[in-house]
Amino acid sequence: xxxxxxxxxxxxxxxxxxxSSLNIPFEVEQPPTITNxxxxxxxxxxxxxxxxxxxxxKGNPPPEYRWTKDGQELNLPNIPTIxxxxxxxxxxxxxxxxxQFRGKFRCFAFNKLGTAxxxxxxIMVPTPPKFPKEILDTIVVKEGEPITLHCNPPEGVPPRxxxxxxxxxxxxxxxxx
Numbered sequence: 001x002x003x004x005x006x007x008x009x010x011x012x013x014x015x016x017x018x019x020s021s022l023n024i025p026f027e028v029e030q031p032p033t034i035t036n037x038x039x040x041x042x043x044x045x046x047x048x049x050x051x052x053x054x055x056x057x058k059g060n061p062p063p064e065y066r067w068t069k070d071g072q073e074l075n076l077p078n079i080p081t082i083x084x085x086x087x088x089x090x091x092x093x094x095x096x097x098x099x100q101f102r103g104k105f106r107c108f109a110f111n112k113l114g115t116a117x118x119x120x121x122x123i124m125v126p127t128p129p130k131f132p133k134e135i136l137d138t139i140v141v142k143e144g145e146p147i148t149l150h151c152n153p154p155e156g157v158p159p160r161x162x163x164x165x166x167x168x169x170x171x172x173x174x175x176x177x
Contacts, residue, residue: 031114032059037089037107040121044098051098053121055089055107063109063116065089070103098125129154 036056044051057063065086067074074091076082081094089109093101104120131154141147153162 027060029060029113030058032057032063032109032111032116034107034109034116034118037118038121040104040119040123042121042123044095044102044123044125046095048095048098050092050094051101051123052090052092053105053107053123054091055109055118057089057109057116059109059111059113059116061111062087063089063111066108066110067091068106068108069101074105098123099127101125 034055034057036054038053038055042051042053055065057065065084065088067084074084076084082097083090083092085091089107091105091107101123102125104122106120107118109116139147149164151162151164
């Protein structure tokens, strides 16, 4: 029994020394997989100086990245205040470009074995709401009778607060959107 244990030890040593002399790759090629990305929607606020969206992926060979905006390939001029890093999945731009980049973005990580993509990442840029100019007819009701006032508020970033205002009286909350 003692001899069998010694033979096992010799065989184990022979196998490991032989295996170390072989050139066995430790990494296997694999298509990209998204491991992390910026979740949307993102609201770009006026006091933000830049906005960065990220897309992290793993794969072998390491993936490269490309972006789409509203379903169209994002090809940008070389402007210092806009940066796309196609090797690290980062897209960053300065606040002066916020309104230009309002929309839905998607990151694609790719290598020779395939492509992975993120969910859409929506970038919203709030702007002051602009009510359309309306000329309304005067409505006369008797005191105590009900009246319905219709309001078609403009688009805006939630949550929105809508108020009715009258001459000389404090505003009262109509509803929240």
